[in-house]
Amino acid sequence: MDLLTIIQILDSTVRLATPLLLACLAGLFSERAGVIDIGLEGKMLVAAFFSAAVAAATGSVWLGLAAGVTASVTFALIHGLASITFRGDQLISGVAINFLASGMTVLIAQDWFSQGGRTPSLTGGARFSEISLPGATALREGYRETIADGVEPSGVSAIYWDLISGHTLLVYVAIAMVPVSWYVLFRTRFGLRLRAVGENPGAVDTAGVSVVRLRYAAVVIAGVLCGLAGAYLATGLAAGFVKDMTAGRGFIALAALIFAKWRPWYALFACLLFGLLEAVGNRFQSIDILGIGIPTQFMQALPYILTVVILAGFVGRAIPPRAGGEPYVKER
């Protein structure tokens, strides 16, 4: 494998890791506040649909983005209503949200566009276009020219013009969200309270801070981030919505969250790892490692297998926030 191929795979990794990362950070905020969120998938899916639908209808990706985020936040609020206000089972609520999203998107898409549950393909301003960082185009041209001259270039410059430059805005946003999340969680008052409410809501309540408000805030943040993830999927990575297009990414994000032990920086690496797995699986139909052919199905299942291994505690134990999954009940 030459350097260029590696860079290309990494480039693909970054693109594919972006929705995972945004969803994973969404889960991070929610679960750090004690609200388990297996509805990441569903929120991403509605966001993907509404962003694509509104972008297709208006021709503006920004309106699409806003619509996607709004839809995702709406679903997040349903989750909040069920699990915070009515103290329902967070897992069941998440399951319901995933189904609701999967049915609702196709239903509305069919009614709206009559294209069999998909949106029209997005073009031009209805999609996020790739951002070329300063100097990237020139470097790329230089590279192309070297090839044209019949010289085999080293390809190092591609790290800049291909891997670093040339992604859509949301990719950079997602990466920037990692330090931002870290800072918010560990360096601000809000973060301290948020983490506390996921560990011991009673302590937060008696300290005079509203558990309900904090948890809603966390759930809404998760909604926004899932909204970005879904919008990226439909308007950045692809050009339009197709049925069930999240294809289990919400669950992979959940897996990454466990992998990351609920920490932002680890989340970045976990998502990049899972993105890499997907990129490699896309690139090669089967992979030979030491003469053993590994089928793609195995590559596809690898994130899930890894998660189970992590959960089993064979690779460092992941301790979730202590109050996770339990509704805060003051009076029985």
Next chain:
Amino acid sequence: MDKLPKWADVALIPLINLLLALLVSGLVVLLIGEDPVEALQIMVRGAVGSTYGWGYTLFYATNFIFTGLAVAVAFHARLFNIGGEGQAQLGALGVALVVLWVPWPHWTLALPAAVLGGALFGAAWAAIPAYLQARRGSHIVITTIMFNFIASALLVYLLVGALKVPGSMAPETARFPETTFLPTARDIFAAMGISFGRTPLNISFVLGLAACWATWLLIWRTRLGYEIRAFGQSESAAVYAGISPFRIIMLAMLISGGLAGMMAINAVMGEQQRLLQDNVLGAGFVGIAVALMGRSHPLGVLLAAILFGALYQGGAELEFETSVPREMVVVIQALVILFTGALDGMVRRPLSRMFLRFGRRRPAPAAGGE
């Protein structure tokens, strides 16, 4: 606050929840520009208006009985088994292997073997998450979700590889031999001189009814059931009583997985008669809604399964006759799970307050019994 009369808990609340779910579904139908009343009529007519409709309704219901019971048994041990889907997939593999590998002379011999194969494979697929939960405390909800994905990858691997019919393009196994076809309702009724629509409803339905009864016996009449329920209520109390959590988690999940796996008898042996890549059709997930609605009681599961069977069949007709896509059923299913499972408190709390106020009229019960 647990002052609700039992009938309210087991009948009134699920009913209100269901009505709410249907109401919201009606709004959705209205929203996409169709007439909800008409849609409902089509669905009802499609589901129970003919022997054809009944046939498909009960055919789907049979699937849901098995997956619903699977979720319910695990619920009794306070285990949330989201893995019904994967366990049913593996059950299908088990059924297919049993039926394809042994030249069965007659279905009466093939059926018990297939039941065993399906149950065994389903149970085996549940065993790993169960073991990890019992021994290493790995959250069973997450592991079973992961195992659903792994199951479908495994099945694809086998269906595009070892199990594929050489020369065929579709990822599916060979067709089962005719000797293993289960008698359908049409055959059985025909023998009695009654004509019944050509549907895949088959004797697995009877098997489903038997499974309901057996589950009821298990949960409420056996020592194991007693232990499962006790464990589900309080793990620490179970340990005190000498009930091994490991044993209960394993057994409850094995039974649960086995029940999910037995769904394949109906779907794979009864209808598809070959192993397809996607043979469960989301029934594993419907099982969650069914168990929630049925309050994890086999009778409730049976009724809820028939309801969902009707919903599925009605939904298919709806799609056929109007422009409402089949996804409408998924939406209804989601709303049922949402209202009966997650938003239960929305109905329960005001209701118990009402009952409490009602009860207060009589002299208030003094604190303390002495």
Next chain:
Amino acid sequence: MSDDATTPAIELVGISKSFGPVQANKDISMRVMPGTIHGIIGENGAGKSTLMSILYGFYKADAGQVMIRGKTAEIPDSQAAIAAGIGMVFQHFKLVENFTVLENIVLGAEEGAWLRPSLAKARKLLSRLSEDYELHVDPDARIEDLGVGMQQRVEILKALYRQADILILDEPTGVLTPAEADHLFRILEGLRREGKTIILITHKLREIMDITDTVSVMRRGEMTATVATASTDPSRLAEMMVGREVLLRVEKTPAVPRDVVLEIEGLRVVDEKKVERLRGIDLTLRAGEILGIAGVAGNGQSELLQVLGGMRAAEGRVTLNGRDLPLEGPRAGARFRRQAGIAHVPEDRHREGLILDFHAWENVAFGYHDDPAYARGLLMDNDALRRDMQAKIEKFDVRPADCWLSAKNFSGGNQQKIVIARELERNPDLLLVGQPTRGVDIGAIEFIHQQIVALRDAGKAVLLVSVELDEILSLSDRIAVMFDGRIMGERHPSETDERELGLLMAGITDTDADPTLDEIEANLDLTGQRTP
């Protein structure tokens, strides 16, 4: 503080509160004068915690009024209570276990949106507060690494940091040794001198007599009396608490110990967090005697009961009637202990002894559900269960006498009777009893004590664990004191007193020397005790 000394710091008027069907507070009125320590006593479930939680804004009262320093105060939430200068140390601490002391203290009282300045400021203030009140804690220690005594200090510091001048402490000494409690009281006296108002909830009459200025008594959700401490005495208080005269001692004949039933050698337990909970226990118990295990909660008594009851694996050697009991592996479970002749009344009837959602008749077989008497072929014989329960209900006077009622719908005392009936009727060789009368009405206490003594008189061995020294002293034939996973010593009830036991409970064996408080503290803080 500068308020006129005749205006009450707190005045409660007609407070009522119910939780569903349970009326926890009924029309309660109370006044607390500034600069005083006001005690509240009452049995378990009397409604003390509920009342204080209302004052702290944690619960909302159904009716009634709160006045602070003469002015009507709306306390919709804890924020408002804190703003009104109220601080509360809950019975079950409200700390974030994996946060540091400092983080716990600033939580909810941060200076601004950014943490760093808040923490820096808090660190300074904290060191001053701990100087002023002798409340030394390491600000960077994690709560989960601190002992209970330390955690309690953090709770107090939390209140002081929020400039509380009304401090509520809910059963602060339940988890402390007598010496630690003394230290706490010195701190409270210091605070009183500063002019702060303190409300102290406790079950211990001695503490009320020692430190409070006034005392209120609660019973069954009602406030029965408020009196000046100086004008009353313990037996009068006890009477007010339970509504009738109380027998403080159990009537029993001297023990006639016979053969050794239980022999424990070098018993060790290491818990999930790798903390050694039992560090080599040696005990002998004979038929016909009651061995009481005294100790502050969390010193290994629970683990001892759990090991003997088959709920926890251990190392060492235990023999019952001369036969070895397996301590690990599948045959170490509670089923096999029952088969071997050990009955077990667990410490926590809600979490262990009963399945609250089961009917009473289902609970009668709990732990004995594989008894052939309850079986009919492969199935369970539910009729047999119901007949059995009905008989026990009559014999033990369980009320209401309805075997179809769910266990959760019986009151605490009656729940305990169901457990006692189930375990004692098995006529075991060895009875393990943990906290037999926790949360139980005094009438039922007498009954339960009689049953335990009767079992002893029938020639059975009883191992009694209780945190109530009174109970230990009055029921035991022999007392062993546990501290930090070890037996600190054995005494005869007639030859010892609360002071000596208290020192043993603090880990001081040399009872002649008068240990300094610091020694006791040093002893305690190293133990890594946690709230049970």
Next chain:
Amino acid sequence: EPGLIIDLGGKFDKSFNESAYAGAQRWKEETGNDYMETELQSEAQREQTMRRMAERGANPVVVLGFANASTLEKVAPDYPDTNFTIVDMVVDQPNVQSVVFTEHEGSYLAGMMAALASESGTVSFVGGMDVPLIRKFACGYKQGAKAVNPDITVIENMTGTTPAAWNDPVKGGELTRAQISQGSDVVYAAAGGTGVGVLQTAADEGIKAIGVDSNQNYMHPGTMLTSMVKRVDNAVYEAFQSAEEDRFETGIQVLDLGTDGVAYAMDEHNADLVDEEMKSRVEEAKAKIIAGEIEVHDYTSDDSCPS
């Protein structure tokens, strides 16, 4: 009243299904008659859907795609009075008409055009599900490309091994990017809905692309070199119409270059990309294939492709 069962991927996949749908619509407009239509949502529904069509009295029932073969085999005998048409696969039943296409011939022409348009000497192929049918496309494409330029590199990728591969535009896009990085400047997508992602990426990255089944030239004018159209619409139209006129014939029907069953699409969207020389060479080859002078190897005949 005839019936059409749209296969997985939906009738607006811009490709295979859409072509069939267009044929049915054309028939409806031209004759003014109605037809029944339903869309499959999942693999396991095939049987119920087919039966329902037959129960409802649809005749003939047209099903699309090889995946229906085993189900049709089972269902057709239950409804001896109903005729069925299956596209892309042969089912040997007395009441079934099997329509197959010579995709390898059409793909050969597409391969020629790709080689003629390529500047880098590398062209590529993105297939949907890895089945012999799609290999047939790939093999024809490769032969055509080699016929123009024997040194040309042809990169081949399949999206997956399951029906999901027909509907994964994101993966299609990723595969295309990978091929571009390997030097490809013309990509041929034979991947159903996945192709949408391939063509999109080609347009984004500025390379040329070849569509499939339907005429997809309009999707990205300027980068769409051509489309290898497969007249599924004609097959559907013909099945409907022949039944209407009582001349429905069961058995195998082969639609090839000669009958315009497969063709390369020319229209205003790609007129600028196809110069006269390219056109004449392709036309020449087409004539030779029809005349039997050029024989394009059919992958499915021996499950192999000459290199």
